[in-house]
Amino acid sequence: MITLYDLVFKDDRRPSPFCWRTKFALKHKGLTWRDEPMGFTEKHKIAFAQSQTVPVIHDDTKVVKDSWAIARHLDEAHPDKPLFKSEMALSYAHFVNGWVDTAVHVALFPILVGDLYDRVRSVDRAYFQESRGKRLGTTDFATFQKSARDKGLPAFRNVLEPARRVLREQKFLAGEHPAYPDYCLAGAFLWAHVVSPLALLEPDDPVQAWRERMFDLYDGMGRKAKAA
Secondary structure, X not given: OEEEEEEOOHHHOOOOHHHHHHHHHHHHOOOOXXXXXXXXXXXXXXXXXXXXXXXXXXXXXXXXXXXXXXXXXXXXXXXXXXXXXXXHHHHHHHHHHHHHHHXXXXXXXXXXXXXXXXXXXXXXXXXXXXXXXXXXXXXXXXXXXXXXXXHXXXXXXXXXXXXXXXXXXXXXXXXXXXXXXXXXXXXXXXXXXXXXXXXXXXXXXXXXXXXXXXHHHHHHHHHHOOOO
16 A cells, blocks of 8 residues: 655645645555555654655655656656657656746745645744745735735736647646646645635636536536635
């Protein structure tokens, strides 16, 4: 049985976009797993993996950290229903993975940070306040978020233009069927969905239609997530 170490907020919310990538990858391959929830202040739970962040999986005797490394491992250890069907598919997924990390998340975090802080577990609030306060230069997350939304929501939508151009012509970033590029971007939207009621997209945006398809995948796994 695979064990997945997953970030938990209060009320058992599971916001980590990187853990969502891994959950989609596991579902894609038809694999089952056991969740091991952990908060920001429970890093001792993943010390065995020499990791400070989730996801971490324990797959039989193999320990793997980092969502990209986990995806690669899953295809090597469980070759049925591959996440990457070719070298080209692997390269495309790697590109999208990096784009989401360095552009989508960067645009999304400032407009979510206040909602994230409101929903973190009480035992983890001091950690979140200190670590994110250093990153932003303030611990007044509510005011920072309000200011960021005034200009940041259109900027976030503009960041999605590469995906929008693809999704005007096909159902998923990977083509007719979803694959790891879709799971990378879907993780970002589930990060927001779990912590914030903010409407990120216009109703007629092709990315919004794709988002709904992604939330419906695998018996509605994303839609069943506890949302804000």
